[in-house]
Amino acid sequence: MIVLSEDSQRTSGRDAQSMNITAGKAVAESVRTTLGPKGMDKMLVDSSGGVVVTNDGVTILKEMDIDHPAANMIVEVSETQEDEVGDGTTTAVVIAGELLDQAEELIDSDVHATTIAQGYRQASEKAKELLEEKAIDVSAEDRETLVKIAATAMTGKGAENAKDKLAELVVDAVLAVRDDDGVDTDNVSVEKVVGGSIDNSELVEGVIVDKERVDENMPYMVEDANVAVFDGALEVKETEIDAEVNVTDPDQLQQFLDQEEEQLKEMVDQLKAVGTDVVFVGDGIDDMAQHYLAKEGILAVRRTKSGDLKRLARSTGARVVSNLDDLEDDDLGFAGSVAQKDIGGDERIFVEDVEEAKSVTLILRGGTEHVVDEVERAIEDSLGVVRTTLNDGKVLPGGGAPETELALELRDFADSVGGREQLAIEAFADALEVIPRTLAENAGLDPIDSLVDLRSRHDGGEFGAGLDAYTGDVIDMEGEGVVEPLRVKTQAIESATEAAVMILRIDDVIAAGDLKGGKVGDDDGDDEMPPGGGMGGGMGGMGGMGGMGGAM
Structure with a gap:
């Protein structure tokens, strides 16, 4: 009996899961090289020739012309992270991609997707509990820590050369507009001026x-x-x-x-x-x-x-x-x-x-329009994390320290959980280590050596031990002032888990028309999806990238 129209396409079972997982992983892979202080930039060229040069995860994913529905679920992770916290978008997407990768191995080992989803949810809840316990308290009076948080959010972006000055301006701006209701960063207006250098940026209290x-x-x-x-x-x-x-x-x-x-x-x-x-x-x-x-x-x-x-x-x-x-x-x-x-x-x-002044203006300067635009994106991230810190009052060390600690703790937790969910929790722990591993890879370091050093220090009880991407050493991140809001991590883990679970639970894809499977940089998206739901093309059915012409 024919139920669907002739134009419809249906992919079910393992083929559907494989198709969706591949699409999600492809999105994560596209922004992975931008993570961390040594992350690289992407040049995005739209169909009308407009150019954006950035390493801001959410900006990259918004500019890419992504067609695949499962891939768009991962893009939504970055948008949620941006709206809720203002930073950590790349982290959230990379974790989501790695959770899918780990899940694929478990599915190949005949672990049911529902079991994996259950284990992932348990691991996510436990991870958030552990982070809450280990978070460091910070108050509005602790200006020095707030400046360090603002500077950390700008590290690796176009504004990095002037991050110390810009971080001071950001903290001054946020503290100026803060009131009894908290902090509304809409009261910090940003004016971009092409000309001069980033150092010429200033804060106008008005x-x-x-x-x-x-x-x-x-x-x-x-x-x-x-x-x-x-x-x-x-x-x-x-x-x-x-x-x-x-x-x-x-x-x-x-x-x-x-x-x-x-x-x-x-x-x-x-x-x-x-x-x-x-x-x-x-x-x-x-x-x-x-x-x-x-x-x-x-x-x-x-x-x-x-x-x-x-x-x-x-x-x-x-x-x-x-x-x-x-x-x-x-x-x-x-x-x-x-x-x-x-x-x-x-x-x-x-x-x-x-x-x-309960409303202030930041004047951002830069040599070219592209520079000023990237500085603005860095400033928006920085404003977001300082606002979040003031509202929540809790921070964590950076440099992959929380993820390494969680991986160790979750492996211990997995031993106390019965059934096959234990395997999913261990896979979740492995997935979190993608962050320190990627930080090392993007810095040109040996990821295995870096992970071994990190695990060793965390085994010894050093929660703040993280990877210094500049020297390759494992150092005390809190002592170095590399800190970020607690909510950046908890939101990233929560969003990534929810997106991964949603994708894993899909075992049937019924499309009204053909799901195209264009390659990266293939504007016409004319690579038809192969029979049985194979992904066709390197980007796993993500469609063309808006005229990027193979820039990535």
Whole structure:
């Protein structure tokens, strides 16, 4: 009996598992060489010729044109990691790929996928418990540790040469916007400027608006400014219904124009009456209103983005008003200086010298656009980990130390678990060691020697012992200041486990059409999947890579 349409394709049993596992492993393999301080970069070229050079795991996977549904599950792991923690995306994906690799060996040994899934879940829960127990407490007052965490997140990225200075800026920014509700990094605005070097980057305790004053006759700079934030338009409102007015006399037309002018003057008078020196307007400003504002010496900015309006309000203490009739003097914010300045050839409005700025701006400089973009990605990771540390208050040593410790502890735990799940837990332990092994490989070190040294030190009770990728020595990572938030590791393990388990439990793939199996760099994706669900092509059915032309 034929149930599926002729265009459908069905792959079931071991073939389906093998197909999905291969696709997941291929995704992990594509970012594996970017891991760690000696990780390499990828050049991604899209179909229109746009180029991105990065070693940020989530950016690479977003830019790649991945078609295979199982491969996309692994991409989701990186996106979840980015959203939840802001860093550790490559770690999460590499662990997920290794869990699939280990599971494949167990399946070949006739261990059922459900048993493996059960063992993986037990191992994941135990791993998170162990990490919670061994985590190091850190507080907001421990600035030195926060700076080290920020610097660790930037290691191996384009910003590494200036990581010490940038780490200080990141910590200053996060501490400035921190309040009773925690840390919202949306209040840290990032402005990119091409020109100068990364060392020229700076933190402005206030807001930079990428606009100019609307009239040349307005002041360039206002000191001790009362700031109004108006989410509306300084224009005469149009009627909501279509109306037609017949003018029979030129005097009538002049009356209309005079009335409009009077309305605009009243708006400006309302701003002046409450003591406004600077006004940021969310919509347009009529030419006549601009004239009156300039006449009164008020600096005005139009079409300010809603996000900027919120940041201005938070920074200056103003209240966003949507009706000028409601504007009172206590709705105004205060800034010591509001000025139009030139930065990198662009004129922007700087709102500075505000008391307890709860909204700040990082100005990132770099020699080229690609450099600035990569610095921005490094800064976003760094902001994420400092925020997470402040919210959770717990960190772990880096350099593969937690993974090595977990591998040892989980092997002991496996002995206490009966049944075939024991094999899955041991496989989970082996999978975690992919992190120190990859760190060693990417640094040009012997991974076997490095793992043996790490295991030996952890056997001796040194939880903080990790691999120094620069020297090849096993050192105390906590002592060296190489630390990262606890949640980076727990989230990576949790997401990787869930994705691996979901893929392993699939034993039937029913596709409405052909699942294409293009090779890496094969834009047309025309390699049909072989009969029986073989993966066809080196990237395991991941489709073309958006015009990458074999760049990887």
